[in-house]
Amino acid sequence: MEKKVSKTSIITGISFIIYALALTVGPNTLYQGCAAEKMMKCTQSLNVLFWIGIVLGIIGIVNFFIKSDIYRLVASVVGIIAGIFAFLIPTVIIGACSMATMPCRALTFPVIYVLSGIFIVVTVVNGILLLRARKTQKDSE
Amino acid sequence: MIFFVTLLAFTMFSVSIISRSTENGLSSVVNRLGADIMVVPEEGGDSVQSLLFQGTPCTTYFDAGIEEKIKNVEGVEKTSPQLYLATLSASCCDSQLQLIAFDPKTDFVIQPWLKSSLHNNLSAGSVVVGSSVNKKAGDTITFYGIEFKVAGRMERTGMGYDSSVFLNFEDAQKILESPNIEKNKDLKQVDNIISTVVVDIGTNSISKVSEQIKKELSGNSVGVYTSETLTHSIAGSIANFKDLEKFTEAISFLSAAVALLSLFAITINERKKEFGILLSIGTGHKQIFQIIVTEATTITIFGAILGIVIGAITVFPFSIVISQKLALPYLLPELTEIAGLVIKILVISVSTGICSAIVATKRLLACDASELVKETE
Amino acid sequence: MLLETQDLSKKFRRNGHEFFPVKDINLSVKEGQLVSISGSSGCGKSTLLNLITGMLTPDYGAVYFNKENVFEMTADRHAEYLNQNIAYIMQGDGLLHNLTLSENIALIHWLHNRENVSPEKIIKLAQSVGIEHVLDSYPAQLSGGEAKRGAIVRALVNHPQLVIADEPTSNLDTGNAEKIVKILKNLSLDGTAVIVSTHDQRFSEIVDAEYILGDC
Numbered sequence: 265m266e267k268k269v270s271k272t273s274i275i276t277g278i279s280f281i282i283y284a285l286a287l288t289v290g291p292n293t294l295y296q297g298c299a300a301e302k303m304m305k306c307t308q309s310l311n312v313l314f315w316i317g318i319v320l321g322i323i324g325i326v327n328f329f330i331k332s333d334i335y336r337l338v339a340s341v342v343g344i345i346a347g348i349f350a351f352l353i354p355t356v357i358i359g360a361c362s363m364a365t366m367p368c369r370a371l372t373f374p375v376i377y378v379l380s381g382i383f384i385v386v387t388v389v390n391g392i393l394l395l396r397a398r399k400t401q402k403d404s405e
Numbered sequence: 406m407i408f409f410v411t412l413l414a415f416t417m418f419s420v421s422i423i424s425r426s427t428e429n430g431l432s433s434v435v436n437r438l439g440a441d442i443m444v445v446p447e448e449g450g451d452s453v454q455s456l457l458f459q460g461t462p463c464t465t466y467f468d469a470g471i472e473e474k475i476k477n478v479e480g481v482e483k484t485s486p487q488l489y490l491a492t493l494s495a496s497c498c499d500s501q502l503q504l505i506a507f508d509p510k511t512d513f514v515i516q517p518w519l520k521s522s523l524h525n526n527l528s529a530g531s532v533v534v535g536s537s538v539n540k541k542a543g544d545t546i547t548f549y550g551i552e553f554k555v556a557g558r559m560e561r562t563g564m565g566y567d568s569s570v571f572l573n574f575e576d577a578q579k580i581l582e583s584p585n586i587e588k589n590k591d592l593k594q595v596d597n598i599i600s601t602v603v604v605d606i607g608t609n610s611i612s613k614v615s616e617q618i619k620k621e622l623s624g625n626s627v628g629v630y631t632s633e634t635l636t637h638s639i640a641g642s643i644a645n646f647k648d649l650e651k652f653t654e655a656i657s658f659l660s661a662a663v664a665l666l667s668l669f670a671i672t673i674n675e676r677k678k679e680f681g682i683l684l685s686i687g688t689g690h691k692q693i694f695q696i697i698v699t700e701a702t703t704i705t706i707f708g709a710i711l712g713i714v715i716g717a718i719t720v721f722p723f724s725i726v727i728s729q730k731l732a733l734p735y736l737l738p739e740l741t742e743i744a745g746l747v748i749k750i751l752v753i754s755v756s757t758g759i760c761s762a763i764v765a766t767k768r769l770l771a772c773d774a775s776e777l778v779k780e781t782e
Numbered sequence: 783m784l785l786e787t788q789d790l791s792k793k794f795r796r797n798g799h800e801f802f803p804v805k806d807i808n809l810s811v812k813e814g815q816l817v818s819i820s821g822s823s824g825c826g827k828s829t830l831l832n833l834i835t836g837m838l839t840p841d842y843g844a845v846y847f848n849k850e851n852v853f854e855m856t857a858d859r860h861a862e863y864l865n866q867n868i869a870y871i872m873q874g875d876g877l878l879h880n881l882t883l884s885e886n887i888a889l890i891h892w893l894h895n896r897e898n899v900s901p902e903k904i905i906k907l908a909q910s911v912g913i914e915h916v917l918d919s920y921p922a923q924l925s926g927g928e929a930k931r932g933a934i935v936r937a938l939v940n941h942p943q944l945v946i947a948d949e950p951t952s953n954l955d956t957g958n959a960e961k962i963v964k965i966l967k968n969l970s971l972d973g974t975a976v977i978v979s980t981h982d983q984r985f986s987e988i989v990d991a992e993y994i995l996g997d998c
Contacts, residue, residue: 362539363500364725365460365568374722381718682876685837686890686936687865690857774837775829778872
């Protein structure tokens with residue numbers, strides 16, 4: 265039982281930290297957005313995603329110091345919601361550049377969408393494993 | 406084993422999609438050009454190609470009197486002028502667009518397919534935008550300080566028209582007369598200018614007529630292009646992609662076949678004990694085949710689907726970046742073509758897996774069952 | 783006669799030389815008989831058993847089961863022979879490690895009947911050898927004695943006419959070995975023919991016939 269819990273703990277921590285890096289460091293390095301001469305929609309969207317990334321990163325790091333399943337379950341829910349917002353913010357809530365050929369729409373946001381999709385899938389699967397582990401633990405008690 | 410099947414499917418899917426997209430892009434260019442011959446300013450030839458293939462906005466022009474000279478050339482049946490104007494670098498959030506003005510009275514190239522977006526002719530004060538422009542019918546859009554109504558938005562063409570805006574000459578003239586036109590540093594003259602003359606020669610010989618036009622305009626700095634010469638440079642690259650697609654398919658298939666054959670042989674060899682036990686309790690050879698082939702089918706289907714999904718995640722969301730990097734016209738295939746490709750890859754993957762499994766199983770069952778049973782003792 | 787062998791012979795090559803671990807063996811087993819085959823290690827006991835099951839092809843001779851030549855059976859008939867007519871308990875546990883003991887037992891029934899054996903039947907058979915409490919365990923979780931008894935239960939599910947056991951008491955402690963000997967003796971008393979290859983002296987005291995393979 266202990267082994268299963270720690271496996272999900274590692275998955276939670278690592279996936280949150282990687283996704284946080286994807287939202288914070290990535291758009292400023294590997295898949296840069298549009299050159300910001302002034303505040304544009306895409307810059308605003310990336311700023312919001314940056315802070316979401318910071319929060320997720322903190323959740324991921326703290327995860328390694330907390331042994332509670334409840335923490336990881338709540339973190340999973342938060343992570344899934346954050347992943348969904350990563351889709352909604354550049355498309356609906358705030359927006360991005362209007363031209364499809366602009367860097368933010370051609371590269372930055374597609375990368376974020378793909379990584380968000382993967383993160384959501386990993387978090388959902390991890391959440392299911394956590395629930396199963398808790399159920400098995402309760403049954404054996 | 407799943408890894409190799411995934412790799413096979415991923416490689417075949419991605420390369421095929423990219424290759425077919427470039428082919429579709431080229432077809433789109435050839436179909437949309439519409440004209441037998443295009444006459445452009447000599448120094449503007451490269452810019453016009455960049456515009457058509459990559460959507461790089463340009464401003465290029467020569468004197469409108471050139472059209473009259475072309476009309477008089479033997480073999481020319483119809484001519485129509487077009488004007489190419491790049492918009493000003495708009496806000497830092499929007500890239501430049503290409504304005505393409507045409508004469509509604511004489512045009513035979515743009516209006517036929519423009520009608521599919523409009524269902525009517527383009528009225529004064531209205532424009533039709535390309536698919537990359539984020540406007541819809543009823544919106545307004547401003548160029549050089551003049552507001553226009555968006556009459557419609559074209560479907561994706563995979564060529565430069567996607568980042569273009571179409572308007573008639575009357576409206577283009579308003580832009581040329583506006584004070585903001587001075588901000589276009591490429592424009593030194595605004596009176597009586599056009600960027601290209603598109604020529605229809607009916608059933609006459611393209612090479613003969615284009616030679617005649619060159620002779621007639623030998624004193625003017627013009628370039629005379631047929632659709633073949635215009636697309637010649639990219640047609641070669643696209644043909645290379647087609648060859649690459651076939652080569653990649655063959656290499657991927659061979660590598661996967663060799664890998665699967667070896668891996669199945671190793672896996673089944675490691676499971677000799679298991680098969681020895683199954684044979685000793687009366688499992689028939691047919692049943693052993695069924696077990697192994699079912700496993701092979703499951704593994705290869707799963708691996709192929711995974712490879713296709715990863716390939717799709719790689720090529721579809723990033724199609725614009727890919728087309729920009731390739732600098733070629735790029736139009737994703739239709740859904741039916743993609744479905745056909747998926748089925749083809751699944752069939753290749755599964756049949757490779759099944760054949761490998763059958764070969765390995767035959768070798769296993771050629772031994773006396775007691776040889777396999779020895780493994781258990 | 784239930785089973786007969788006629789001049790059964792098999793040769794192997796070792797270090798470039800041919801040798802016959804089994805040569806001109808004539809053996810017969812009646813219904814309900816308990817027969818042992820003994821001899822020193824490497825003398826061909828397992829080879830002989832493999833020939834009798836038909837899982838090894840001889841160089842000369844034949845094996846007749848109910849007057850049917852085992853080596854002239856079709857592939858499907860041979861599979862039926864191994865599943866229904868005889869049961870082979872091999873050395874080692876002979877169980878599939880990815881299935882529970884219960885699933886291993888059920889598999890042999892399902893192979894030719896294409897329907898599940900009733901759980902009650904499995905439990906009853908398991909109770910007769912004292913392993914009903916480990917039916918849901920995997921072979922890796924069983925002791926040597928439990929695994930061997932599990933293999934015996936699997937062998938009995940289809941009510942074979944002949945049970946062939948290769949060194950059934952090897953690597954077992956005295957207590958478990960005696961249990962196995964008793965189970966096999968009771969089988970023969972119930973009418974099932976049993977052939978065991980063994981070094982175990984306990985069998986010598988209870989068998990109906992003993993074949994000793996020569997020095998090798």
